[in-house]
Amino acid sequence: MKRVNIKCPYCGSRAFLRPASVVYGAKAINPAAPYYVCARYPACDAYVAAHKDTRLPMGTLADKNLRCKRIEAHKAFNRLWESGLMSKKQAYRWLQASLALPEQEAHIGRFSTFRCEQVIQMCGNFFPTLDKAS
Numbered sequence: 001m002k003r004v005n006i007k008c009p010y011c012g013s014r015a016f017l018r019p020a021s022v023v024y025g026a027k028a029i030n031p032a033a034p035y036y037v038c039a040r041y042p043a044c045d046a047y048v049a050a051h052k053d054t055r056l057p058m059g060t061l062a063d064k065n066l067r068c069k070r071i072e073a074h075k076a077f078n079r080l081w082e083s084g085l086m087s088k089k090q091a092y093r094w095l096q097a098s099l100a101l102p103e104q105e106a107h108i109g110r111f112s113t114f115r116c117e118q119v120i121q122m123c124g125n126f127f128p129t130l131d132k133a134s
Ligand SMILES: [Zn+2]
Pocket: 008, 009, 010, 011, 012, 013, 038, 039, 040, 041, 044, 045, 046
């Protein structure tokens, strides 16, 4: 198992692997799921999910606003392949090419608020009528 030193981008403290129950409490769907949580949590509300097999973080630590943006961006992005417009693989390739990012960077979990907003807008362009209807 790889050990990684992760720093909180908001306060500079270290982040540690903690179970999901630390941040979600009784509401945690999977209380044992690994998360990287800022050492200053809850004073500093920053965390990110980790892969349960490798325990590596799925992206950079995010505060509440950024977490909301990433969820929104994921929804917009998932619609590309859930709708059958393209395959999941094609969708990731499109995302990567559109943002001119190397493959390992083209993950919403690594995106800033600005980049999430770009994704939401770009994905929305595929569904102009759907957006008007909803
Ligand atoms: Zn922090």
